[in-house]
Amino acid sequence: MSRNAVEWKQTPSFPESHYVDTRIYTEEDIFLDEQRKIFNKCWIIACHESEIPNAYDYRTFSHPGGPPLIVIRGEDMQVRTFYNICPHRGNTLLYEPVGNAKRITCIFHAWSFNATGDCIDISRGKEGYQDRFGCKDAGLREVKTELGFGGFVWVNVDDDSCTLKEYIGEAMGMLDEHLNEPLEVFHYHKAIVNTNYKLWHDTNSEFYHDYMHYFNRITGMIQPGYFDRKYTGYPNGHASVGSMAIKYDAYEGSKARGVGWPGLAPGGWVLIDIFPGMTYNLRTSVLRMDTAIPLGPNKLLIEFRGLGLKRDTPEERAERIRDHNMIWGPFGRNLHEDLLGVHGQGLAMRERTDSKWVIHGREENMTIHDEGGMRHFYAEWSRRMGRKAYDPYGEQAAVAK
Ligand code: FES
Ligand SMILES: [Fe+2]
Known part of the structure; x- marks a missing residue:
């Protein structure tokens, strides 16, 4: 039988776990809450290790919690992640989705950073900041990064999060033996x-x-x-x-x-x-x-x-x-x-x-x-x-x- 306006809105006759309110899919305030409480707290896959095979290879990633990220492989072949944000006045550092950058130079005022997130050059630094501020004060914001479960690069913007292993727990058990090879x-x-x-x-x-x-x-x-x-x-x-x-x-x-x-x-x-x-x-x-x-x-x-x-x-x-x-x-x-x-x-x-x-x-x-x-x-x-x-x-x- 078709439903009139009142019937259409009636709460389904199921236990509360068996239906959801559609506003969780549409409302801006709920989405902002999800960014804070879910995406900025959970481990998220940014890319796969094979997408950045060589030293200085990078991949940019639009993190669902908000911050744009750079995933980059260092000279030591370790994969690290940083905010794609210049610590000077907040400009975007890298624009390409993928590339290779031994030195990351901000186009705005030419501050430079290396693949481990250190600031390596501040243009006319001494003249402007004398001894008050220097490269040692201007590194990139690092984000927790772990490789795992098939060689994926996982990131967590919450410095206080649990480890990736703790986050996954036993959930990957059925795939464990199938993901041993590169x-x-x-x-x-x-x-x-x-x-x-x-x-x-x-x-x-x-x-x-x-x-x-x-x-x-x-x-x-x-x-x-x-x-x-x-x-x-x-x-x-x-x-x-x-x-x-x-x-x-x-x-x-x-x-x-x-x-x-x-x-x-x-x-x-x-x-x-x-x-x-x-x-x-x-x-x-x-x-x-x-x-x-x-x-x-x-x-x-x-x-x-x-x-x-x-x-x-x-x-x-x-x-x-x-x-x-x-x-x-x-x-x-x-x-x-x-x-x-x-x-x-x-x-x-x-x-x-x-x-x-x-x-x-x-x-x-x-x-x-x-x-x-x-x-x-x-x-x-x-x-x-x-x-x-x-x-x-x-x-x-x-x-x-
Ligand atoms: S905003 Fe990057 S150097 Fe100024
Ligand atoms: Fe399907």
Whole structure:
């Protein structure tokens, strides 16, 4: 039966963990709160070590908490991260997304810095500052950086954060044995979508939407083992989904995958969601990494990386690239469908229509179509935010008093 205005806004008849208020996707004040309490507190992937293989190679990164960053490899081959901000009068230091810089010179007044963040030159320093201020007082702001879990470069702008290892805990257990070898990024693209970052992470946290993916229905959903996959939630909001064998040859025009992955059964598939917006997706021959970087409450940059083994022969690499592009490339079978889903959600929510609730109510014993993965995410989100995802402004709580 259709719903009138009052019925449409009625609180869903589910437990409070099974739905959220749509304002968590649209409101500016909630987004600013997320930057402070989530993005500036959590470990975030900035790039992969293979993107900066040589001394002085750098990559700029737009951190979702706000500060623009430079990830740079030093002469000692150590990877460090700094604010991409000049300590003189706050100018941007590096503009290119990628490059090599033995010396970073600010274009504004020509102060220079090295790859370890030290100031090495202040133009007419003595004349202007005499002995009151010098290079020793003007280093770049360093950001905690760790390499791990497949050679990714993780950053945390909170100096007092836990270690990366503590943050991840046991969540990467299902991939541990598959990420021992050096990896290499062979594909990078980004998409900018008018939607909220959490809606993208949701698509990686629930598989009920395989109904949208013809390919997944044929190669996965109708194959044995699909409904046996289980979600496992871990502390800090991370979750994994168990492996199954994908039957690629069930799809016309496709074929069984020839190049495998160390330790992974043929056709194997492991997916791990890392809070608040990163997903490892290892499928047979390719590791895909998504990084969700919000640019605002309803604007999202998603970085997509495809990785193979560093030791790949040219033939193996070519096959991985083919496998990757067929499913996950910008013109592949699946990715644009996911983007359409979250684009549609963003479109519907953008105007702050009175669409009030999003339902996460499926319970199927935490198997693949259970929406427990999302519930696990929003429990952590609520904990960190000090707001309930179903009642972000405390209105229901106030009425209940
Ligand atoms: S702002 Fe960079 S040198 Fe002045
Ligand atoms: Fe999908």
